[in-house]
Amino acid sequence: MSKNEFNFSSVFSFVFGGLAILVFLLILVVTYLPNKPEGIDAEIKEQRVNEAETIRAEGVKKLNLLELNATETAKIPIDRAMELILSEYRQN
Numbered sequence: 313m314s315k316n317e318f319n320f321s322s323v324f325s326f327v328f329g330g331l332a333i334l335v336f337l338l339i340l341v342v343t344y345l346p347n348k349p350e351g352i353d354a355e356i357k358e359q360r361v362n363e364a365e366t367i368r369a370e371g372v373k374k375l376n377l378l379e380l381n382a383t384e385t386a387k388i389p390i391d392r393a394m395e396l397i398l399s400e401y402r403q404n
Contacts, residue, residue: 351357379387
């Protein structure tokens with residue numbers, strides 16, 4: 313046999329080795345991944361998400377709150393401030 317000859321058994325082994333790996337990955341995807349167990353820190357993650365949502369809601373509430381100060385000034389919601397600025401800009 314020369315070096316340039318087509319070696320059928322090595323190609324056959326290579327192809328079926330690749331197929332075996334693909335079948336193993338398919339079995340892994342079908343059986344394990346949909347039934348992945350919850351992590352140990354699932355409760356901590358859920359608590360952090362709840363805290364983040366609470367903080368976000370408080371921030372949105374603060375941004376949309378109308379507040380009168382003692383110095384004859386007022387803080388108005390961002391949306392309303394943008395509307396006023398746009399209407400003033402369009403008039404000029």
